[in-house]
């Protein structure tokens with residue numbers, strides 16, 4: 001039987017395609033990376049189906065690229081070497097919410113929006129840390145790339161919130177990781193050896209996650225944001241240090257963009273919350289009082305611009321101002337580079353990002369996310385592009401390459417890097433680290449079938 005026939009036998013005719021019009025969609029994303037043609041799209045429903053697909057792919061040495069929402073914008077779920085795109089969206093069961101131990105057990109296709117709505121409806125006193133990404137992004141896709149959500153300062157980045165996983169190894173074994181490997185409860189990752197590190201950050205090159213247990217957090221009764229503005233970039237590291245010493249924020253965004261004009265300069269947007277009104281007001285007051293130390297240099301924004309910021313940034317997920325601006329070209333394309341940078345290097349990275357944007361004829365669109373309690377900053381520089389204009393796409397690709405080099409030059413690392421960005425990191429990497437990565441990949445995936453072209457040539 002041919003490959004198509006074998007896949008039909010596993011998932012049924014309705015859930016396999018080798019038709020051009022469907023392959024077209026799965027062969028590209030909204031970013032500036034080159035399209036790469038998929039040979040088959042398969043949409044499994046169960047872990048047994050995933051296992052059979054992987055066994056077939058491993059036997060026939062066909063690449064498999066797992067895909068959640070396909071929304072990283074950097075081509076990570078585009079099949080660089082062709083083969084099967086494994087669209088996980090039908091594995092969409094919310095299996096359990098453990099209210100007392102505060103976790104959600106989910107299949108890999110559960111989206112951010114689905115978990116959010118389920119909690120709103122059934123457990124309104126609990127929430128998960130939700131990225132700004134469109135609601136159809138999956139929880140698993142976000143964990144794999146080590147993304148961040150609206151609780152990233154108070155509770156950590158999203159891959160740190162994983163209690164357990166079920167994975168299908170590239171050789172077909174189904175493996176449980178975390179407390180679920182010894183207990184019916186998916187309540188903790190510690191104190192066992194942390195095997196989840198074999199799947200987080202690897203961009204689908206080491207196996208397919210089929211279930212995940214994600215931590216939930218108390219949902220506050222009150223939540224608000226403050227908007228501070230400044231023109232003095234050099235103050236940023238000290239201000240971040242001081243504001244994180246208060247240790248009272250859920251989150252902190254920094255926005256600086258050419259359009260609209262009031263968002264030029266630097267806008268600091270701390271988000272605070274509380275269960276009690278008095279505590280809530282006090283938290284806001286303490287943040288505002290911090291500005292005394294920065295008198296005349298960092299000021300509170302009030303009135304219509306503060307309300308505008310509230311409207312945009314308080315909903316979960318928020319309206320991303322950068323995305324509104326990114327539509328400027330109306331070309332359906334958008335990609336942002338995400339450099340994770342030490343706090344003291346953020347001013348230099350910002351200045352150089354603006355220079356790069358202008359060099360490539362783009363307005364600057366900087367959207368920063370503080371990670372954990374001020375330990376690093378995700379510095380996102382967004383580019384909009386007209387996907388119908390090859391020259392424009394090429395220009396943005398070059399701008400991204402230059403931004404990536406700049407981030408590495410200031411001592412940062414690249415987040416959710418497209419394949420050329422991954423190669424830039426590998427060029428700088430300690431050779432023993434590269435060898436260890438290669439050995440891990442070879443041990444797990446001897447035939448190199450998993451999302452090849454990522455973390456490799």
Ligand SMILES: Cc1cc2nc3c(=O)[nH]c(=O)nc-3n(C[C@H](O)[C@H](O)[C@H](O)COP(=O)(O)OP(=O)(O)OC[C@H]3O[C@@H](n4cnc5c(N)ncnc54)[C@H](O)[C@@H]3O)c2cc1C
Pocket residue numbers: 065066067068069070071072073076077088108131132133134136137138139140141142143144145146147148149202203204205207208209210320323451
């Ligand atoms: C407007 C906008 C705003 C955004 N804001 C944020 C933000 O605030 N925070 C943030 O973190 N991100 C953000 N993103 C980036 C991205 O969309 C999210 O991180 C998103 O959660 C990625 O999930 P996904 O399901 O789209 O992943 P995909 O793109 O489908 O996959 C990501 C990677 O994971 C792998 N993968 C997917 N499923 C599996 C699986 N089951 N097993 C193994 N590997 C798998 C893929 O092969 C790929 O390498 C934003 C994107 C956009 C467009």
